[in-house]
Amino acid sequence: MFNCWIWMFILLCGSSIADEKSIRDADIFPSSPEIERGSTLKLFCVLGKHYTPQRNASHIIWKLNHELIAQENYNIVNETVSSVIIHNFTYNKAHVKCFIKYLGKEQLLVHTEVKSGFPPDTPGNISCIYYFNVELTCNWTSGRETNLTTTYTLYRKIKNTQGLILPDPELSSCRSKTESCSFRHPNIPFSNSFCFQVKAQNVLGEAISECVPIAMESIEKFEPPEILSVKKIAGIKQLLTVTWKIPEDIIPAQYLNCQVRYRNLYSNSSEIDNVAVTSEEKVVSLNLTGLWDSTEYSVAVRCIGVESKFWSEWCREKTASTEDKAPSGKVDLWRIIESSHPTGNRPVHLMWKLLGNIPHPGRILGYKIQYFPENNAALQMTKITTNKKIVLPLKEEAYIISVTAYNSAGNSPAAVLRIPSTDEKPPEIIETVRTVTTNEEMIVEWIASEPEVTEYVVEWYEELETDPFSKSWQYISNSTKWKANKKIFKPFVCYNMSVYPLYGNKVAAPYSIQTYVQEKEPSEGPVADTDVLGKNEVVIKWEEISKDKRNGFITNYTIFYKPEGGKELNETVNSDVLHHRLKSLQANTQYTVYIMASNRAGGTSGEQKTFKTLKFNKEDIILIAIPVGLSMFFLLGLWITCILKKHTFKKVCWPDIPNPAESVAVEWPLDASMNNSFLKGVTYEDKTLGLEDLNVLEHCFPEEDQEGLLLMNCENHVSECTDTNATAVQNISEHKITLLNGEKKIQYNEEHEVAKCLSPSMPYVITGEDFRSQMHSALIPAKKIQPIEMLEDDLRETQQILVKNEESDNEEVLKLEDFSEKTLFNPYLRNSVKTREFLISENLPEHSKNEPKKQPTVLPAFQQNAVGQSYVTLDMVGLATAH
Numbered sequence: 001m002f003n004c005w006i007w008m009f010i011l012l013c014g015s016s017i018a019d020e021k022s023i024r025d026a027d028i029f030p031s032s033p034e035i036e037r038g039s040t041l042k043l044f045c046v047l048g049k050h051y052t053p054q055r056n057a058s059h060i061i062w063k064l065n066h067e068l069i070a071q072e073n074y075n076i077v078n079e080t081v082s083s084v085i086i087h088n089f090t091y092n093k094a095h096v097k098c099f100i101k102y103l104g105k106e107q108l109l110v111h112t113e114v115k116s117g118f119p120p121d122t123p124g125n126i127s128c129i130y131y132f133n134v135e136l137t138c139n140w141t142s143g144r145e146t147n148l149t150t151t152y153t154l155y156r157k158i159k160n161t162q163g164l165i166l167p168d169p170e171l172s173s174c175r176s177k178t179e180s181c182s183f184r185h186p187n188i189p190f191s192n193s194f195c196f197q198v199k200a201q202n203v204l205g206e207a208i209s210e211c212v213p214i215a216m217e218s219i220e221k222f223e224p225p226e227i228l229s230v231k232k233i234a235g236i237k238q239l240l241t242v243t244w245k246i247p248e249d250i251i252p253a254q255y256l257n258c259q260v261r262y263r264n265l266y267s268n269s270s271e272i273d274n275v276a277v278t279s280e281e282k283v284v285s286l287n288l289t290g291l292w293d294s295t296e297y298s299v300a301v302r303c304i305g306v307e308s309k310f311w312s313e314w315c316r317e318k319t320a321s322t323e324d325k326a327p328s329g330k331v332d333l334w335r336i337i338e339s340s341h342p343t344g345n346r347p348v349h350l351m352w353k354l355l356g357n358i359p360h361p362g363r364i365l366g367y368k369i370q371y372f373p374e375n376n377a378a379l380q381m382t383k384i385t386t387n388k389k390i391v392l393p394l395k396e397e398a399y400i401i402s403v404t405a406y407n408s409a410g411n412s413p414a415a416v417l418r419i420p421s422t423d424e425k426p427p428e429i430i431e432t433v434r435t436v437t438t439n440e441e442m443i444v445e446w447i448a449s450e451p452e453v454t455e456y457v458v459e460w461y462e463e464l465e466t467d468p469f470s471k472s473w474q475y476i477s478n479s480t481k482w483k484a485n486k487k488i489f490k491p492f493v494c495y496n497m498s499v500y501p502l503y504g505n506k507v508a509a510p511y512s513i514q515t516y517v518q519e520k521e522p523s524e525g526p527v528a529d530t531d532v533l534g535k536n537e538v539v540i541k542w543e544e545i546s547k548d549k550r551n552g553f554i555t556n557y558t559i560f561y562k563p564e565g566g567k568e569l570n571e572t573v574n575s576d577v578l579h580h581r582l583k584s585l586q587a588n589t590q591y592t593v594y595i596m597a598s599n600r601a602g603g604t605s606g607e608q609k610t611f612k613t614l615k616f617n618k619e620d621i622i623l624i625a626i627p628v629g630l631s632m633f634f635l636l637g638l639w640i641t642c643i644l645k646k647h648t649f650k651k652v653c654w655p656d657i658p659n660p661a662e663s664v665a666v667e668w669p670l671d672a673s674m675n676n677s678f679l680k681g682v683t684y685e686d687k688t689l690g691l692e693d694l695n696v697l698e699h700c701f702p703e704e705d706q707e708g709l710l711l712m713n714c715e716n717h718v719s720e721c722t723d724t725n726a727t728a729v730q731n732i733s734e735h736k737i738t739l740l741n742g743e744k745k746i747q748y749n750e751e752h753e754v755a756k757c758l759s760p761s762m763p764y765v766i767t768g769e770d771f772r773s774q775m776h777s778a779l780i781p782a783k784k785i786q787p788i789e790m791l792e793d794d795l796r797e798t799q800q801i802l803v804k805n806e807e808s809d810n811e812e813v814l815k816l817e818d819f820s821e822k823t824l825f826n827p828y829l830r831n832s833v834k835t836r837e838f839l840i841s842e843n844l845p846e847h848s849k850n851e852p853k854k855q856p857t858v859l860p861a862f863q864q865n866a867v868g869q870s871y872v873t874l875d876m877v878g879l880a881t882a883h
Helices: 002-016 618-644 647-651 704-716 718-722 727-734 768-773 790-806 846-850
Strands: 025-027 035-036 041-047 062-064 074-076 081-086 093-102 105-117 124-131 135-139 151-160 164-165 173-176 180-184 194-202 205-208 226-231 240-245 255-264 271-278 283-289 296-305 320-321 331-338 346-354 366-372 380-384 389-394 399-407 416-418 430-437 442-447 455-462 472-477 479-484 492-501 511-516 528-532 538-542 556-563 569-574 581-582 588-598 602-603 609-612 682-685 688-691 736-741 745-747
Touching: 002 331, 025 093, 025 105, 062 074, 062 538, 081 093, 093 528, 105 380, 124 194, 135 151, 135 194, 135 846, 151 180, 164 416, 173 180, 226 296, 226 320, 240 255, 240 296, 271 283, 331 472, 346 416, 366 389, 366 745, 380 389, 399 718, 430 492, 430 511, 442 492, 455 556, 472 479, 528 609, 538 556, 538 588, 556 581, 569 581, 618 647
Parallel strands: 035 105
Antiparallel strands: 025 041, 041 081, 062 093, 074 081, 093 105, 124 135, 135 180, 151 164, 151 173, 151 194, 194 205, 226 240, 240 283, 255 271, 255 296, 296 320, 331 346, 346 389, 366 380, 366 399, 399 416, 430 442, 442 479, 455 472, 455 492, 492 511, 528 538, 538 581, 556 569, 556 588, 588 602, 588 609, 682 688, 736 745
């Protein structure tokens, strides 16, 4: 309470003498206080002069860190000073801030950091280490953490009969903020009457320990001794002499104990020999006996005063080897035989190791390899190496190989191995091999068919290892079981295990298996791919997982597949299957597929792949393609046939009907305006006759015995038709058209029947050749039917035109026969004369005149068509063409 009044007095005085020109806007007291944890904190905030009179202490607010302190904890001291009280302050560290609030705005004036802690505890457990003529270091424990700045002072006092006397404080004390403090040389006088005391002090108080007496000899620690030599004595086996130097900076006239530690480099254990010496001895020696021959040892030394409790550190180790002795045991020899090369040589990899005998066989300087053909020992060859492996290029015959280890004292017994010839077939003695893995061991068991075989070699190596020298082996005698520590094998790695029976100096055929010491799920899954994609099925294929990613034996593959928007299905196959056909799939559907590879530890899935089934399979395409193909072949064949037979099809389907107006056989006395277009229409009684009005009358051929009757009937009507000849001919010329089209002649008629008779002057000629070569006879029409005398004149004028027309038109040719032939009676024309005769013009070619006459042909009677039907006769007159 008295302290609070003092602070208030200081604040009031400070505020009264504050100058208006002061730089500070506000101040806080006390600044950066340190208080005891859980106590009450009181702070004052003082406003500067320039804040008044507009603002005063009533506008001050307080915050602890970022939290507003309740106003009931505020106290207005005067117009410029405000205080705050915080009860039970438990923060390790906190910030108290002073704000001024005016017109709704807060402005930070000043803040301070407050720490809380505890007063120091009494230091304890004082201990010291004395390095003679170097330093004296003491350590202690400070108790609980004060969380405040604490200072420690170490006092070194002398205890005498009058009590404790404190020497010069500058030389007998040291300060530290940690739990350790040291006196340095030369301020380290030797005395056995010292006691040591520690005082701890902070703002909350101080604590002083008792003065603990400590004898200097009991806390002395030496520097490590120095080994001068470790050497063997010539001619003395199993002995080494160690010589070392005692440190110089030790308390004089005392007894020391030293320890010599030694171990051979083939063992992890060490042995220690004790040696008692005095401080006056500067160099000490010790003979180490009972050591192994030809063995290298490592030696170290440390010392301690008999009164002290601190050993020196071990000195730096030195090594030396005992006297050599010839190696006593054989090397452990094995071989790897490769296939023969084309040159006839075969590499044989020899490798060996020293047997783990106790005592150790000793230091080895090198190895001697001797080998020779089994049938010729005189060809022995020798090789020397310091390595434990060598490659020998041997021929295809059998060899004997021996390996010995040597040092300066002699050679070891020889290890002998026989290499079989290439044409030997070793017997198979091992029937089966199996492996069992336990928590600590790998066990290999086998069954042999030859019980007299008692020695075997177990060989193992990683499956992916290609270096022959990386293989490991071990000889087994009188047992068919081999146990090995599980730690010598790598987990998740496949090993090849082989068992070789040995009989005599020969090696039988091995029995090999693969095994894992420990398995886990594969590191990656197989990648699916589609091979044969169909409509309702697909072949999924995948590659084997690489051996370094399997982590165990693959037991099966599971194919998971799911249609888009459907349920996932799966199928499982054996580990030796790398493709599988999925059936009963939906056509034209997208699927997602992935494959999981499993071993005994679990399974891992590969990446997903999508595929879509086909809309049609091969059978569907074949069923569609065959009809289409046949149709195309048919259409192609039809098209080729049409190309090749187009003229024939044209004659059959679209026959060319000759235009009589364009004929050169006769001259048609038409007007120029007709332009030889007689086929366009025939006018009769103001009517036009078109092609659609024409009918073709079927031909009818009479029998030969009816020809005479027909001729007779026609002759009876000659006289009747003579008078009406002119009229009949005129009607025929206007209403009948004879068209010549190839070998067919068509007669156009609008009348209901053929004219009853024709004029004797109408020219019709039918020859036997025409009738035989053509199915129909031809009727040669005239635009105006004239007597035979007039037609003869016309024929003379057109003879030249007919010859030229025959050369240019292959389809329409008029063959003019000898006009001197007699024209027979045509039975189709009842009113025609029996015979007519064309007179041959003198202007015709000579060969035409001399051409033999054709036998006239008598046509059968005409079969009348239906009443009122237009018709065309097809057997009228054939004209012979002069050639």
